[in-house]
Amino acid sequence: MAPVTVRDFVVFQGYLDRSAQAAMVEDIRQVASVAPFVQPQTPSGRKMSVRMTSAGRLGWVTDRRGYRYEATHPSGVEWPPIPSAILKLWQDVTSLDRTPDCCLVNYYGEGARMGMHRDHDEGDFSWPVVSVSLGDEALFRMGGSERGGKTESIWLKSGDVVVMGGPARLKYHGVDRLRFGSSTLLPRGGRINLTLRVVSPPADGSGH
Numbered sequence: 001m002a003p004v005t006v007r008d009f010v011v012f013q014g015y016l017d018r019s020a021q022a023a024m025v026e027d028i029r030q031v032a033s034v035a036p037f038v039q040p041q042t043p044s045g046r047k048m049s050v051r052m053t054s055a056g057r058l059g060w061v062t063d064r065r066g067y068r069y070e071a072t073h074p075s076g077v078e079w080p081p082i083p084s085a086i087l088k089l090w091q092d093v094t095s096l097d098r099t100p101d102c103c104l105v106n107y108y109g110e111g112a113r114m115g116m117h118r119d120h121d122e123g124d125f126s127w128p129v130v131s132v133s134l135g136d137e138a139l140f141r142m143g144g145s146e147r148g149g150k151t152e153s154i155w156l157k158s159g160d161v162v163v164m165g166g167p168a169r170l171k172y173h174g175v176d177r178l179r180f181g182s183s184t185l186l187p188r189g190g191r192i193n194l195t196l197r198v199v200s201p202p203a204d205g206s207g208h
């Protein structure tokens with residue numbers, strides 16, 4: 001199906017069918033058995049409402065020391081490899097030769113949200129970030145290059161894929177809320193979002 005473009009964010013609705021979604025959830029369950037979800041703190045000391053883990057050469061982490069990519073989970077274990085079906089999705093959607101360094105995995109339980117932000121801890125913004133939604137519907141807000149500008153929102157459903165590349169790569173975005181219980185994909189409800197990122201060369205992390 002042809003994607004729809006909203007404020008330069010390219011949205012593929014219904015990209016993954018139910019069985020592909022279920023297989024991806026199982027892949028993530030395996031990732032989390034090695035690198036468990038943690039509820040991270042922002043540099044200012046606030047607990048984020050989402051739980052996070054990563055797969056790949058690098059994982060995105062945050063704590064009092066700042067936002068950054070690390071080669072290991074906070075427990076010290078290496079991040080597990082990015083599951084092959086997820087790499088295939090990246091390849092199919094982007095047609096790029098380069099594979100992503102990081103698959104950040106966010107779990108949104110009831111009431112979880114993500115404030116407006118830009119993804120700019122990576123070293124080269126010419127690569128897109130690809131997002132995959134699994135489970136409950138989420139209200140995804142998209143803005144411009146400046147905080148506080150005009151925004152537009154769409155409900156992302158399970159199986160939707162968003163490509164944040166080109167002019168959208170450094171645009172503000174966030175998740176206002178979930179429709180908790182709107183999907184039966186995850187046994188305990190909630191939503192998983194995957195973001196695939198090319199990280200290297202790493203930026204100095206001074207942003208956000």
Ligand SMILES: O=C(O)CCC(=O)C(=O)O
Nearest residue numbers: 106119131140175193195
């Ligand atoms: O959950 C989403 O749809 C977006 C997640 C996101 O923007 C991020 O992890 O940087």
Ligand SMILES: [Fe+2]
Nearest residue numbers: 117118119173
């Ligand atoms: Fe983001």
